Amino acid sequence: MAAERALITGASSGIGWELAKLFAADGSDLVLVARREERLKALADELKDEFGVDVFVLPKDLSDPQAPKEIYEHLKREGIDIDVLVNNAGFGARGPFANLDADMQVDMVQVNVAALTHLTRLFLPGIIERGRGGILNVGSLAGFQPGPNLAVYYATKAFVLSFTEALSEEMKNPNIKISCLAPGPVRTEFGEKSELDDSLLFKMSLMDVGPVVREGYEGFRHGKVIVLPGVKQKLIPVLLRFTPRFLVRKIVKSLQS
Numbered sequence: 001m002a003a004e005r006a007l008i009t010g011a012s013s014g015i016g017w018e019l020a021k022l023f024a025a026d027g028s029d030l031v032l033v034a035r036r037e038e039r040l041k042a043l044a045d046e047l048k049d050e051f052g053v054d055v056f057v058l059p060k061d062l063s064d065p066q067a068p069k070e071i072y073e074h075l076k077r078e079g080i081d082i083d084v085l086v087n088n089a090g091f092g093a094r095g096p097f098a099n100l101d102a103d104m105q106v107d108m109v110q111v112n113v114a115a116l117t118h119l120t121r122l123f124l125p126g127i128i129e130r131g132r133g134g135i136l137n138v139g140s141l142a143g144f145q146p147g148p149n150l151a152v153y154y155a156t157k158a159f160v161l162s163f164t165e166a167l168s169e170e171m172k173n174p175n176i177k178i179s180c181l182a183p184g185p186v187r188t189e190f191g192e193k194s195e196l197d198d199s200l201l202f203k204m205s206l207m208d209v210g211p212v213v214r215e216g217y218e219g220f221r222h223g224k225v226i227v228l229p230g231v232k233q234k235l236i237p238v239l240l241r242f243t244p245r246f247l248v249r250k251i252v253k254s255l256q257s
């Protein structure tokens with residue numbers, strides 16, 4: 001049987017970059033997707049040298065609605081089957097919804113939600129047919145509550161959580177794993193890019209990327225549907241269940257103003 005092949009979106013930095021290393025260390029061949037081609041090539045060279053795996057670099061802008069289909073068709077032409085799809089690419093932006101750029105927020109929905117959904121729909125039938133692998137979607141703790149001052153970002157992550165949970169329940173083959181990795185704040189480029197670095201909520205429970213990714217990877221391999229890396233982080237969804245929503249909204253807003 002051919003080696004497993006994982007496609008990882010957003011592999012040019014942070015969580016995606018580190019996940020690629022874990023898949024490669026276990027012998028998975030890879031397809032790496034993001035916009036920054038040079039970074040993807042550097043990672044591909046590193047993984048080929050260190051682990052002897054095959055790595056295919058496919059630079060794409062996932063805010064382009066055509067990108068998922070182009071990725072799927074490109075790989076089909078190359079005769080590359082995907083066993084594991086890791087939908088990790090994503091971004092956020094801090095500020096009141098009405099003040100943030102409209103096109104940028106629509107792009108956020110496209111990257112965080114539409115591309116993730118489209119890629120899943122394109123690759124899942126092949127995964128089911130081959131009977132192995134699965135889907136690892138990178139959501140966030142943000143998906144468990146509304147997020148004033150990051151309204152669109154939190155809403156996109158609520159979609160990722162709900163969608164992934166539903167898919168996992170539809171899946172009949174126990175060899176196919178469907179997981180949502182839902183970290184709290186993680187030390188990557190994300191904090192600076194989304195202007196969250198100085199937010200109290202972000203600083204309160206910041207984790208290093210290594211342990212987050214390790215827990216996510218192992219959770220996925222063990223078929224855990226929702227993976228919440230960290231100790232405090234595991235408690236938050238439980239606390240949220242017992243806190244009135246009006247209060248949750250106010251607390252998140254005050255910590256993220």
Ligand SMILES: NC(=O)c1ccc[n+]([C@@H]2O[C@H](COP(=O)([O-])OP(=O)(O)OC[C@H]3O[C@@H](n4cnc5c(N)ncnc54)[C@H](OP(=O)(O)O)[C@@H]3O)[C@@H](O)[C@H]2O)c1
Pocket residue numbers: 009010011012013014015016033034035036037060061062063088089090091092111138139140141182183184185186187188189190191193
């Ligand atoms: N860091 C956190 O605090 C945190 C917490 C919870 C969840 N998450 C989630 O974790 C995921 C990874 O984020 P990260 O923390 O690793 O941040 P990051 O270091 O900024 O990485 C984001 C990745 O997404 C890619 N990406 C962004 N826009 C894209 C586009 N239009 N087309 C293709 N690729 C795109 C970036 O690549 P290019 O720029 O090269 O395109 C990059 O590889 C995201 O979904 C994020 O929402 C992060």
